[in-house]
Amino acid sequence: MSSITIRNLNKYYGSLHVLRDLELSIESGEGVVLLGANGCGKSTLMKCLNGLEKPKSGTISIDQQDVTGARGKRLRNIRRGAGVVFQQFNLVDNLTVFQNVLYGAMGQRPGGLLTVWHSLAPKEFREKAMHCLDRVHMAEKASHRCRELSGGQQQRIAIARMLMQSPKIILADEPVASLDPKAGIEVMDLLWEVVREHKMTVFCTLHQLDLAKSYADRIVGMKAGRIVLDSNQDSADKESLATIYQGETRVDGTSMSDQEYSPADVSTTEVA
Amino acid sequence: MNSYRESRPIPAPPRFTSPSWFAGFVLLVFVFLFIQGFNSAEISVERLLKGARNLSTFLGQAIPPDWSDMDVIANAMLETLYMAIVGVTIGVILSIPFSLLASRNTAPHPVVRTITRFIIATMRTIPDLIWALIFVVAVGLGPLAGILAIILDTIGFAARFFSERIEEVQPGPANALTASGAGRLSVIMGAILPETLASMSATSLYSVEKAIRSAVTLGLVGAGGIGVELSTAMRLFQYDKAFAIILVVLVVIIGFEQLSSMIRKRVI
Numbered sequence: 327m328s329s330i331t332i333r334n335l336n337k338y339y340g341s342l343h344v345l346r347d348l349e350l351s352i353e354s355g356e357g358v359v360l361l362g363a364n365g366c367g368k369s370t371l372m373k374c375l376n377g378l379e380k381p382k383s384g385t386i387s388i389d390q391q392d393v394t395g396a397r398g399k400r401l402r403n404i405r406r407g408a409g410v411v412f413q414q415f416n417l418v419d420n421l422t423v424f425q426n427v428l429y430g431a432m433g434q435r436p437g438g439l440l441t442v443w444h445s446l447a448p449k450e451f452r453e454k455a456m457h458c459l460d461r462v463h464m465a466e467k468a469s470h471r472c473r474e475l476s477g478g479q480q481q482r483i484a485i486a487r488m489l490m491q492s493p494k495i496i497l498a499d500e501p502v503a504s505l506d507p508k509a510g511i512e513v514m515d516l517l518w519e520v521v522r523e524h525k526m527t528v529f530c531t532l533h534q535l536d537l538a539k540s541y542a543d544r545i546v547g548m549k550a551g552r553i554v555l556d557s558n559q560d561s562a563d564k565e566s567l568a569t570i571y572q573g574e575t576r577v578d579g580t581s582m583s584d585q586e587y588s589p590a591d592v593s594t595t596e597v598a
Numbered sequence: 599m600n601s602y603r604e605s606r607p608i609p610a611p612p613r614f615t616s617p618s619w620f621a622g623f624v625l626l627v628f629v630f631l632f633i634q635g636f637n638s639a640e641i642s643v644e645r646l647l648k649g650a651r652n653l654s655t656f657l658g659q660a661i662p663p664d665w666s667d668m669d670v671i672a673n674a675m676l677e678t679l680y681m682a683i684v685g686v687t688i689g690v691i692l693s694i695p696f697s698l699l700a701s702r703n704t705a706p707h708p709v710v711r712t713i714t715r716f717i718i719a720t721m722r723t724i725p726d727l728i729w730a731l732i733f734v735v736a737v738g739l740g741p742l743a744g745i746l747a748i749i750l751d752t753i754g755f756a757a758r759f760f761s762e763r764i765e766e767v768q769p770g771p772a773n774a775l776t777a778s779g780a781g782r783l784s785v786i787m788g789a790i791l792p793e794t795l796a797s798m799s800a801t802s803l804y805s806v807e808k809a810i811r812s813a814v815t816l817g818l819v820g821a822g823g824i825g826v827e828l829s830t831a832m833r834l835f836q837y838d839k840a841f842a843i844i845l846v847v848l849v850v851i852i853g854f855e856q857l858s859s860m861i862r863k864r865v866i
Binding site: 376378402403404405406408409410412414415416417418419420421429430432433438439442443484487488491 | 770771773774775776777778779780781783784787788789792793795796
Protein backbone atom coordinates (compact mmCIF):
# COMPACT_ATOMS: atom_id res chain seq x y z
CA MET A 327 0.00 0.00 0.00
CA SER A 328 1.32 3.36 -0.95
CA SER A 329 1.88 5.82 1.84
CA ILE A 330 3.09 8.91 -0.01
CA THR A 331 2.35 9.40 -3.71
CA ILE A 332 3.57 12.42 -5.65
CA ARG A 333 2.53 12.86 -9.28
CA ASN A 334 3.67 15.52 -11.76
CA LEU A 335 4.43 17.99 -9.02
CA ASN A 336 5.34 21.53 -10.15
CA LYS A 337 6.12 24.36 -7.78
CA TYR A 338 7.21 27.91 -8.59
CA TYR A 339 8.51 30.70 -6.39
CA GLY A 340 7.67 33.68 -8.57
CA SER A 341 9.26 32.78 -11.90
CA LEU A 342 11.64 30.26 -10.36
CA HIS A 343 10.66 26.72 -11.29
CA VAL A 344 11.57 24.80 -8.13
CA LEU A 345 9.94 21.38 -8.42
CA ARG A 346 9.90 20.09 -12.00
CA ASP A 347 7.42 17.31 -12.84
CA LEU A 348 8.45 15.50 -9.73
CA GLU A 349 7.26 11.89 -9.33
CA LEU A 350 7.76 9.75 -6.27
CA SER A 351 5.93 7.00 -4.49
CA ILE A 352 6.76 5.61 -1.06
CA GLU A 353 5.32 2.37 0.27
CA SER A 354 3.92 2.05 3.74
CA GLY A 355 6.61 1.16 6.29
CA GLU A 356 9.47 2.17 4.00
CA GLY A 357 12.43 4.17 5.29
CA VAL A 358 13.39 6.51 2.45
CA VAL A 359 16.27 8.96 2.52
CA LEU A 360 16.29 11.90 0.12
CA LEU A 361 19.71 13.25 -0.87
CA GLY A 362 20.47 16.39 -2.80
CA ALA A 363 22.72 19.46 -2.89
CA ASN A 364 21.77 22.76 -1.29
CA GLY A 365 19.14 24.57 -3.31
CA CYS A 366 17.92 21.54 -5.24
CA GLY A 367 14.39 21.84 -3.84
CA LYS A 368 14.44 19.30 -1.01
CA SER A 369 12.99 21.60 1.65
CA THR A 370 10.35 22.90 -0.73
CA LEU A 371 9.28 19.34 -1.45
CA MET A 372 9.01 18.64 2.29
CA LYS A 373 6.89 21.76 2.78
CA CYS A 374 4.58 20.76 -0.03
CA LEU A 375 4.08 17.33 1.52
CA ASN A 376 2.20 18.69 4.53
CA GLY A 377 0.58 21.60 2.78
CA LEU A 378 2.78 24.38 4.19
CA GLU A 379 3.45 25.33 0.55
CA LYS A 380 0.90 25.02 -2.25
CA PRO A 381 2.24 23.54 -5.53
CA LYS A 382 1.22 25.01 -8.89
CA SER A 383 0.18 21.69 -10.37
CA GLY A 384 0.32 17.98 -9.68
CA THR A 385 -1.02 15.88 -6.85
CA ILE A 386 0.29 14.68 -3.52
CA SER A 387 -1.52 12.11 -1.53
CA ILE A 388 -0.54 11.11 1.96
CA ASP A 389 -2.10 7.97 3.38
CA GLN A 390 -4.66 7.97 0.53
CA GLN A 391 -5.73 11.55 1.25
CA ASP A 392 -5.22 14.34 -1.25
CA VAL A 393 -3.05 17.10 0.24
CA THR A 394 -2.97 19.60 -2.62
CA GLY A 395 -6.71 20.25 -2.66
CA ALA A 396 -7.24 20.07 1.10
CA ARG A 397 -8.04 23.18 3.13
CA GLY A 398 -9.07 24.04 6.67
CA LYS A 399 -10.21 21.13 8.77
CA ARG A 400 -9.37 18.44 6.21
CA LEU A 401 -5.82 19.74 5.80
CA ARG A 402 -5.36 19.85 9.59
CA ASN A 403 -6.52 16.23 9.72
CA ILE A 404 -3.94 15.18 7.14
CA ARG A 405 -1.21 17.09 8.98
CA ARG A 406 -2.13 15.33 12.20
CA GLY A 407 -1.28 12.01 10.54
CA ALA A 408 2.20 13.15 9.48
CA GLY A 409 4.78 14.01 12.13
CA VAL A 410 7.57 16.39 11.18
CA VAL A 411 11.11 16.52 12.56
CA PHE A 412 12.94 19.74 11.71
CA GLN A 413 16.59 20.68 11.32
CA GLN A 414 16.21 23.46 13.90
CA PHE A 415 14.08 21.33 16.31
CA ASN A 416 11.48 24.13 16.45
CA LEU A 417 10.58 23.78 20.09
CA VAL A 418 9.05 26.70 21.96
CA ASP A 419 12.20 27.63 23.92
CA ASN A 420 10.46 29.53 26.68
CA LEU A 421 8.21 26.64 27.72
CA THR A 422 9.02 23.43 29.54
CA VAL A 423 10.01 20.20 27.84
CA PHE A 424 6.78 18.63 29.11
CA GLN A 425 4.64 21.38 27.60
CA ASN A 426 6.38 21.05 24.25
CA VAL A 427 5.74 17.31 24.16
CA LEU A 428 2.08 17.87 25.06
CA TYR A 429 1.83 20.19 22.05
CA GLY A 430 2.19 17.09 19.86
CA ALA A 431 -1.38 16.12 20.81
CA MET A 432 -2.78 19.50 19.81
CA GLY A 433 -5.68 19.07 17.44
CA GLN A 434 -6.50 15.51 18.48
CA ARG A 435 -9.52 16.82 20.35
CA PRO A 436 -11.65 19.87 19.73
CA GLY A 437 -10.55 22.76 21.93
CA GLY A 438 -7.04 23.25 20.52
CA LEU A 439 -4.56 24.70 22.96
CA LEU A 440 -6.88 24.26 25.97
CA THR A 441 -6.73 20.46 25.70
CA VAL A 442 -2.94 20.34 25.74
CA TRP A 443 -2.02 23.16 28.15
CA HIS A 444 -0.12 21.43 30.94
CA SER A 445 -2.48 22.53 33.71
CA LEU A 446 -5.64 21.62 31.79
CA ALA A 447 -4.62 18.55 29.78
CA PRO A 448 -6.47 15.30 30.55
CA LYS A 449 -4.62 12.70 32.58
CA GLU A 450 -4.14 10.36 29.61
CA PHE A 451 -2.35 13.10 27.63
CA ARG A 452 -0.09 13.87 30.57
CA GLU A 453 0.75 10.19 31.01
CA LYS A 454 1.32 9.66 27.32
CA ALA A 455 3.63 12.69 27.20
CA MET A 456 5.72 11.28 30.05
CA HIS A 457 5.77 7.93 28.28
CA CYS A 458 7.02 9.56 25.07
CA LEU A 459 9.67 11.47 27.02
CA ASP A 460 10.74 8.25 28.68
CA ARG A 461 11.09 6.62 25.26
CA VAL A 462 13.65 9.24 24.21
CA HIS A 463 15.38 8.97 27.62
CA MET A 464 14.53 12.53 28.60
CA ALA A 465 11.86 11.94 31.26
CA GLU A 466 13.96 13.49 34.02
CA LYS A 467 14.18 16.76 32.07
CA ALA A 468 10.39 17.15 31.89
CA SER A 469 10.21 20.38 33.87
CA HIS A 470 13.31 22.01 32.35
CA ARG A 471 12.92 24.80 29.86
CA CYS A 472 13.88 23.80 26.33
CA ARG A 473 16.46 26.56 25.94
CA GLU A 474 18.53 24.99 28.74
CA LEU A 475 19.11 21.83 26.69
CA SER A 476 21.77 20.92 24.13
CA GLY A 477 20.97 20.51 20.45
CA GLY A 478 20.92 16.72 20.60
CA GLN A 479 18.64 16.79 23.64
CA GLN A 480 16.31 19.26 21.93
CA GLN A 481 16.04 17.00 18.89
CA ARG A 482 15.11 14.12 21.20
CA ILE A 483 12.35 16.27 22.70
CA ALA A 484 11.18 17.05 19.17
CA ILE A 485 11.04 13.31 18.48
CA ALA A 486 9.01 12.82 21.67
CA ARG A 487 6.63 15.56 20.50
CA MET A 488 6.33 13.79 17.16
CA LEU A 489 5.60 10.47 18.98
CA MET A 490 2.91 12.22 21.03
CA GLN A 491 1.23 12.96 17.73
CA SER A 492 1.08 9.18 16.93
CA PRO A 493 1.60 9.72 13.20
CA LYS A 494 1.71 7.01 10.55
CA ILE A 495 4.21 8.94 8.48
CA ILE A 496 7.27 10.89 9.52
CA LEU A 497 8.76 13.68 7.46
CA ALA A 498 12.24 14.54 8.68
CA ASP A 499 13.91 17.58 7.11
CA GLU A 500 17.65 17.26 7.75
CA PRO A 501 17.10 16.12 11.34
CA VAL A 502 20.81 15.97 12.17
CA ALA A 503 22.23 18.80 10.08
CA SER A 504 22.66 21.13 13.05
CA LEU A 505 24.12 18.49 15.37
CA ASP A 506 27.68 17.29 15.82
CA PRO A 507 28.43 13.84 14.31
CA LYS A 508 28.09 11.94 17.60
CA ALA A 509 24.78 13.54 18.59
CA GLY A 510 23.68 13.14 14.98
CA ILE A 511 24.19 9.38 15.05
CA GLU A 512 22.43 9.11 18.42
CA VAL A 513 19.45 11.00 17.08
CA MET A 514 19.35 8.93 13.86
CA ASP A 515 19.54 5.70 15.90
CA LEU A 516 16.71 6.85 18.13
CA LEU A 517 14.58 8.08 15.24
CA TRP A 518 14.95 4.81 13.33
CA GLU A 519 14.28 2.68 16.44
CA VAL A 520 11.09 4.60 17.10
CA VAL A 521 10.05 4.33 13.46
CA ARG A 522 10.57 0.56 13.41
CA GLU A 523 8.75 0.06 16.73
CA HIS A 524 5.63 1.81 15.46
CA LYS A 525 5.99 0.54 11.86
CA MET A 526 5.88 4.11 10.59
CA THR A 527 6.78 5.28 7.11
CA VAL A 528 9.69 7.71 7.13
CA PHE A 529 10.81 10.17 4.49
CA CYS A 530 14.00 11.86 5.61
CA THR A 531 16.30 14.33 3.89
CA LEU A 532 19.98 14.05 4.75
CA HIS A 533 23.26 15.63 3.75
CA GLN A 534 25.57 12.76 4.63
CA LEU A 535 25.98 9.85 2.21
CA ASP A 536 27.30 7.52 4.89
CA LEU A 537 24.32 8.14 7.16
CA ALA A 538 21.97 7.64 4.23
CA LYS A 539 23.60 4.32 3.35
CA SER A 540 23.49 2.99 6.89
CA TYR A 541 19.87 3.87 7.68
CA ALA A 542 17.84 3.96 4.48
CA ASP A 543 15.90 1.09 2.93
CA ARG A 544 15.87 3.13 -0.23
CA ILE A 545 17.81 6.20 -1.34
CA VAL A 546 16.33 8.82 -3.59
CA GLY A 547 18.50 11.49 -5.16
CA MET A 548 17.27 14.91 -6.18
CA LYS A 549 18.92 17.37 -8.53
CA ALA A 550 17.59 20.71 -9.78
CA GLY A 551 13.99 19.98 -8.86
CA ARG A 552 13.80 16.41 -10.18
CA ILE A 553 14.30 12.90 -8.85
CA VAL A 554 17.37 11.64 -10.68
CA LEU A 555 18.24 8.55 -8.71
CA ASP A 556 16.18 5.90 -6.99
CA SER A 557 17.83 2.79 -5.64
CA ASN A 558 17.53 0.41 -2.78
CA GLN A 559 20.22 0.50 -0.16
CA ASP A 560 22.41 -2.30 -1.51
CA SER A 561 22.58 -1.12 -5.10
CA ALA A 562 23.46 2.48 -4.26
CA ASP A 563 27.16 2.93 -4.89
CA LYS A 564 29.11 6.01 -3.92
CA GLU A 565 29.94 7.03 -7.50
CA SER A 566 26.37 7.22 -8.69
CA LEU A 567 25.33 8.97 -5.48
CA ALA A 568 28.07 11.55 -5.97
CA THR A 569 26.63 12.57 -9.33
CA ILE A 570 23.72 14.13 -7.44
CA TYR A 571 26.13 16.82 -6.30
CA GLN A 572 27.77 17.48 -9.67
CA GLY A 573 26.89 19.94 -12.43
CA GLU A 574 23.61 21.88 -12.43
CA THR A 575 22.29 20.93 -9.00
CA ARG A 576 20.43 24.09 -8.02
CA VAL A 577 17.01 25.11 -9.25
CA ASP A 578 18.09 28.75 -9.58
CA GLY A 579 20.97 27.87 -11.93
CA THR A 580 23.70 29.40 -9.76
CA SER A 581 25.60 26.15 -9.23
CA MET A 582 29.38 26.66 -9.35
CA SER A 583 30.21 24.13 -12.01
CA ASP A 584 33.96 24.61 -11.67
CA GLN A 585 33.89 23.46 -8.06
CA GLU A 586 32.53 19.97 -8.31
CA TYR A 587 32.83 17.92 -5.20
CA SER A 588 34.72 14.69 -5.32
CA PRO A 589 32.83 11.74 -3.84
CA ALA A 590 35.01 11.85 -0.73
CA ASP A 591 34.18 15.48 -0.05
CA VAL A 592 30.45 15.09 -0.18
CA SER A 593 29.95 13.40 3.15
CA THR A 594 32.16 15.81 5.06
CA THR A 595 31.80 19.24 3.52
CA GLU A 596 28.07 19.26 3.05
CA VAL A 597 27.24 19.45 6.77
CA ALA A 598 25.56 22.82 6.61
CA MET B 599 38.68 22.88 -3.16
CA ASN B 600 40.30 24.89 -5.93
CA SER B 601 42.86 27.59 -5.26
CA TYR B 602 42.04 31.30 -5.20
CA ARG B 603 41.39 33.10 -8.46
CA GLU B 604 44.54 33.98 -10.29
CA SER B 605 43.48 37.45 -11.49
CA ARG B 606 44.60 40.70 -9.78
CA PRO B 607 43.79 40.89 -6.05
CA ILE B 608 40.60 42.83 -5.34
CA PRO B 609 41.41 46.06 -3.38
CA ALA B 610 39.98 46.55 0.12
CA PRO B 611 37.03 48.95 0.43
CA PRO B 612 38.06 52.64 0.89
CA ARG B 613 38.68 53.92 4.44
CA PHE B 614 36.26 56.82 4.12
CA THR B 615 33.17 57.21 2.02
CA SER B 616 31.76 60.66 1.27
CA PRO B 617 28.32 61.24 2.78
CA SER B 618 25.38 61.27 0.40
CA TRP B 619 23.84 64.55 -0.78
CA PHE B 620 20.77 63.64 1.25
CA ALA B 621 22.76 63.51 4.51
CA GLY B 622 24.26 66.91 3.66
CA PHE B 623 20.82 68.34 2.97
CA VAL B 624 19.44 67.04 6.28
CA LEU B 625 22.39 68.53 8.15
CA LEU B 626 21.90 71.91 6.47
CA VAL B 627 18.18 72.00 7.38
CA PHE B 628 19.01 71.01 10.94
CA VAL B 629 21.63 73.76 11.39
CA PHE B 630 19.22 76.35 9.94
CA LEU B 631 16.39 75.29 12.27
CA PHE B 632 18.70 75.27 15.30
CA ILE B 633 19.98 78.81 14.68
CA GLN B 634 16.50 80.10 13.90
CA GLY B 635 15.09 78.45 17.03
CA PHE B 636 17.86 79.77 19.24
CA ASN B 637 17.23 83.31 18.00
CA SER B 638 13.46 83.16 18.35
CA ALA B 639 13.75 82.19 22.03
CA GLU B 640 15.31 85.66 22.58
CA ILE B 641 17.85 84.41 25.05
CA SER B 642 19.68 87.30 26.68
CA VAL B 643 21.80 87.74 29.78
CA GLU B 644 19.34 90.10 31.47
CA ARG B 645 16.44 87.69 30.92
CA LEU B 646 18.47 84.85 32.41
CA LEU B 647 19.38 87.03 35.42
CA LYS B 648 15.76 88.04 35.91
CA GLY B 649 14.74 84.41 35.68
CA ALA B 650 17.24 83.47 38.35
CA ARG B 651 15.91 86.25 40.61
CA ASN B 652 12.30 85.06 40.10
CA LEU B 653 13.34 81.50 40.79
CA SER B 654 14.96 82.49 44.08
CA THR B 655 11.79 84.41 45.07
CA PHE B 656 9.78 81.26 44.31
CA LEU B 657 12.13 79.10 46.34
CA GLY B 658 12.10 81.66 49.18
CA GLN B 659 8.33 81.42 49.40
CA ALA B 660 8.25 77.68 48.79
CA ILE B 661 10.67 76.76 51.58
CA PRO B 662 9.68 75.52 54.08
CA PRO B 663 6.99 73.47 52.31
CA ASP B 664 3.51 73.69 53.77
CA TRP B 665 2.47 70.25 54.99
CA SER B 666 -0.78 71.44 56.63
CA ASP B 667 -2.99 70.03 53.85
CA MET B 668 -1.24 66.69 53.90
CA ASP B 669 -4.50 64.70 54.04
CA VAL B 670 -5.77 66.40 50.88
CA ILE B 671 -2.43 65.87 49.15
CA ALA B 672 -2.28 62.23 50.20
CA ASN B 673 -5.79 61.58 48.93
CA ALA B 674 -5.01 63.28 45.63
CA MET B 675 -1.81 61.24 45.30
CA LEU B 676 -3.77 58.06 45.98
CA GLU B 677 -6.30 59.04 43.32
CA THR B 678 -3.39 59.57 40.90
CA LEU B 679 -2.05 56.09 41.64
CA TYR B 680 -5.50 54.57 41.16
CA MET B 681 -5.85 56.33 37.82
CA ALA B 682 -2.47 55.04 36.70
CA ILE B 683 -3.06 51.48 37.85
CA VAL B 684 -6.57 51.15 36.40
CA GLY B 685 -5.62 52.89 33.16
CA VAL B 686 -2.42 50.96 32.59
CA THR B 687 -3.97 47.57 33.42
CA ILE B 688 -6.81 48.01 30.96
CA GLY B 689 -4.40 49.54 28.44
CA VAL B 690 -1.89 46.65 28.61
CA ILE B 691 -4.65 44.03 28.35
CA LEU B 692 -6.12 45.76 25.30
CA SER B 693 -2.63 46.10 23.81
CA ILE B 694 -2.37 42.33 23.35
CA PRO B 695 -5.21 41.96 20.80
CA PHE B 696 -4.16 45.23 19.17
CA SER B 697 -0.58 44.03 18.78
CA LEU B 698 -1.66 40.62 17.41
CA LEU B 699 -3.78 42.35 14.78
CA ALA B 700 -0.90 44.69 13.94
CA SER B 701 1.88 42.11 13.48
CA ARG B 702 2.83 40.66 10.11
CA ASN B 703 2.93 37.08 11.37
CA THR B 704 -0.32 37.10 13.35
CA ALA B 705 -2.66 39.49 11.53
CA PRO B 706 -5.55 37.73 9.79
CA HIS B 707 -5.21 39.97 6.72
CA PRO B 708 -2.77 42.71 5.58
CA VAL B 709 -5.62 45.23 5.46
CA VAL B 710 -6.49 44.54 9.10
CA ARG B 711 -2.83 45.01 9.95
CA THR B 712 -2.59 48.35 8.18
CA ILE B 713 -5.76 49.67 9.81
CA THR B 714 -4.72 48.51 13.28
CA ARG B 715 -1.26 50.02 12.90
CA PHE B 716 -2.86 53.30 11.87
CA ILE B 717 -5.13 53.27 14.94
CA ILE B 718 -2.20 52.51 17.25
CA ALA B 719 -0.10 55.24 15.63
CA THR B 720 -2.90 57.74 16.16
CA MET B 721 -3.16 56.83 19.83
CA ARG B 722 0.58 57.28 20.18
CA THR B 723 1.07 60.50 18.23
CA ILE B 724 -1.62 62.46 20.05
CA PRO B 725 -0.04 63.33 23.44
CA ASP B 726 -1.74 62.17 26.62
CA LEU B 727 -2.49 65.74 27.72
CA ILE B 728 -4.49 66.32 24.56
CA TRP B 729 -6.37 63.04 25.02
CA ALA B 730 -7.16 64.23 28.56
CA LEU B 731 -8.47 67.57 27.25
CA ILE B 732 -10.72 65.69 24.81
CA PHE B 733 -12.01 63.31 27.48
CA VAL B 734 -12.63 66.13 29.96
CA VAL B 735 -14.98 67.53 27.33
CA ALA B 736 -16.51 64.10 26.75
CA VAL B 737 -16.96 62.74 30.29
CA GLY B 738 -16.39 65.83 32.45
CA LEU B 739 -13.73 66.75 35.00
CA GLY B 740 -12.33 64.03 37.22
CA PRO B 741 -10.34 60.80 37.21
CA LEU B 742 -12.40 59.00 34.53
CA ALA B 743 -11.06 61.37 31.86
CA GLY B 744 -7.55 60.69 33.14
CA ILE B 745 -8.05 56.93 33.08
CA LEU B 746 -9.32 57.02 29.48
CA ALA B 747 -6.37 59.17 28.44
CA ILE B 748 -3.93 56.74 30.09
CA ILE B 749 -5.59 53.74 28.41
CA LEU B 750 -5.15 55.24 24.95
CA ASP B 751 -1.63 56.41 25.70
CA THR B 752 -0.67 52.96 26.99
CA ILE B 753 -2.09 51.15 23.95
CA GLY B 754 -0.28 53.53 21.60
CA PHE B 755 2.99 52.73 23.31
CA ALA B 756 2.67 49.12 24.50
CA ALA B 757 0.86 47.69 21.46
CA ARG B 758 3.65 48.99 19.25
CA PHE B 759 6.40 47.38 21.31
CA PHE B 760 4.44 44.14 21.74
CA SER B 761 3.93 43.96 18.00
CA GLU B 762 7.61 44.58 17.27
CA ARG B 763 8.51 41.72 19.59
CA ILE B 764 5.86 39.45 18.05
CA GLU B 765 7.29 40.07 14.59
CA GLU B 766 10.75 39.08 15.83
CA VAL B 767 9.61 35.65 17.04
CA GLN B 768 11.24 32.86 15.02
CA PRO B 769 8.71 31.20 12.71
CA GLY B 770 10.03 27.66 13.38
CA PRO B 771 8.04 26.63 16.45
CA ALA B 772 4.84 28.09 14.99
CA ASN B 773 5.48 26.13 11.77
CA ALA B 774 6.01 22.98 13.82
CA LEU B 775 2.63 23.34 15.53
CA THR B 776 0.94 24.18 12.23
CA ALA B 777 2.55 21.10 10.67
CA SER B 778 1.11 18.92 13.44
CA GLY B 779 -2.41 20.06 12.59
CA ALA B 780 -2.99 22.84 15.13
CA GLY B 781 -5.38 25.69 14.35
CA ARG B 782 -4.22 29.28 13.79
CA LEU B 783 -5.33 30.62 17.19
CA SER B 784 -3.72 27.71 19.05
CA VAL B 785 -0.47 28.33 17.18
CA ILE B 786 -0.46 32.02 18.11
CA MET B 787 -1.30 31.40 21.75
CA GLY B 788 0.87 28.30 22.10
CA ALA B 789 4.02 29.11 20.14
CA ILE B 790 4.19 32.87 19.51
CA LEU B 791 2.92 34.54 22.70
CA PRO B 792 5.04 32.43 25.13
CA GLU B 793 8.21 33.67 23.38
CA THR B 794 7.21 37.29 23.94
CA LEU B 795 6.23 37.13 27.62
CA ALA B 796 9.52 38.36 29.09
CA SER B 797 9.66 41.35 26.79
CA MET B 798 5.98 42.07 27.31
CA SER B 799 6.30 42.18 31.09
CA ALA B 800 9.27 44.56 30.81
CA THR B 801 7.26 46.82 28.51
CA SER B 802 4.25 46.64 30.84
CA LEU B 803 6.33 47.65 33.85
CA TYR B 804 7.70 50.61 31.95
CA SER B 805 4.13 51.49 30.96
CA VAL B 806 3.21 51.67 34.66
CA GLU B 807 6.08 54.07 35.35
CA LYS B 808 5.08 56.17 32.37
CA ALA B 809 1.41 56.13 33.40
CA ILE B 810 2.17 57.38 36.93
CA ARG B 811 4.22 60.25 35.52
CA SER B 812 1.52 61.15 33.06
CA ALA B 813 -1.27 60.76 35.67
CA VAL B 814 0.44 63.50 37.68
CA THR B 815 0.39 65.98 34.81
CA LEU B 816 -3.10 65.01 33.57
CA GLY B 817 -4.55 66.78 36.62
CA LEU B 818 -3.25 70.07 35.23
CA VAL B 819 -6.03 69.97 32.63
CA GLY B 820 -8.61 68.81 35.16
CA ALA B 821 -8.49 65.08 34.51
CA GLY B 822 -8.24 64.15 38.20
CA GLY B 823 -5.41 63.32 40.55
CA ILE B 824 -2.72 65.36 42.26
CA GLY B 825 -2.16 67.62 39.25
CA VAL B 826 -5.44 69.39 40.07
CA GLU B 827 -4.10 70.30 43.51
CA LEU B 828 -0.77 71.39 42.08
CA SER B 829 -2.24 73.65 39.45
CA THR B 830 -4.63 75.21 42.01
CA ALA B 831 -1.80 75.89 44.45
CA MET B 832 0.35 77.48 41.73
CA ARG B 833 -2.49 79.70 40.55
CA LEU B 834 -3.19 80.90 44.11
CA PHE B 835 0.55 81.63 44.56
CA GLN B 836 0.64 79.06 47.44
CA TYR B 837 4.19 78.11 46.48
CA ASP B 838 4.86 76.40 49.80
CA LYS B 839 1.92 74.06 49.30
CA ALA B 840 2.92 73.49 45.66
CA PHE B 841 6.42 72.60 46.80
CA ALA B 842 5.02 70.05 49.27
CA ILE B 843 3.02 68.47 46.42
CA ILE B 844 6.07 68.36 44.16
CA LEU B 845 8.07 66.65 46.91
CA VAL B 846 5.33 64.03 47.42
CA VAL B 847 5.20 63.36 43.68
CA LEU B 848 8.98 63.04 43.58
CA VAL B 849 9.07 60.53 46.43
CA VAL B 850 6.24 58.42 45.00
CA ILE B 851 7.69 58.29 41.49
CA ILE B 852 11.21 57.48 42.67
CA GLY B 853 9.76 54.86 45.02
CA PHE B 854 7.82 53.27 42.24
CA GLU B 855 10.76 53.24 39.85
CA GLN B 856 12.81 51.41 42.49
CA LEU B 857 10.01 48.89 42.98
CA SER B 858 9.67 48.42 39.25
CA SER B 859 13.38 47.77 38.70
CA MET B 860 13.26 45.27 41.56
CA ILE B 861 10.37 43.43 39.90
CA ARG B 862 12.14 43.58 36.55
CA LYS B 863 15.21 41.86 37.98
CA ARG B 864 13.02 39.08 39.36
CA VAL B 865 11.00 38.59 36.20
CA ILE B 866 13.70 38.69 33.54
